[in-house]
Amino acid sequence: MGRCMSRKANQCPFCGKPQAAESKPFCSQGCKDRDLLKWLDEGYRVPGPYADYEDSIGPDDGY
Numbered sequence: 001m002g003r004c005m006s007r008k009a010n011q012c013p014f015c016g017k018p019q020a021a022e023s024k025p026f027c028s029q030g031c032k033d034r035d036l037l038k039w040l041d042e043g044y045r046v047p048g049p050y051a052d053y054e055d056s057i058g059p060d061d062g063y
Contacts, residue, residue, distance in 0.1 A: 010019055012027035014035050019025055026032040038044055 011017065012019055012031050013025055014031040015027060017027040017031075020027050023029050023032050026035065
C-alpha cells in the first residue's frame with residue numbers, strides 16, 4: 001500500500017524550498033533554527049481557551 005505524497009509534503013514548512021534529508025522536514029539547519037526561535041518567542045500559538053491561573057493551582061500546591 002503506497003502513500004500519496006503531494007508536492008507540498010516535500011517542501012520546507014518555513015520557506016517552501018525542497019527538504020534536505022539531514023534537516024528534514026526543513027531545507028536547512030537555518031530554517032530549522034528560525035522555526036525553533038519562532039516557537040520560543042511565542043510566534044506560534046496553539047488555539048484554545050485562555051488558562052486561568054487561579055484554576056490551575058490546587059489547594060495543596062502551597063501557593
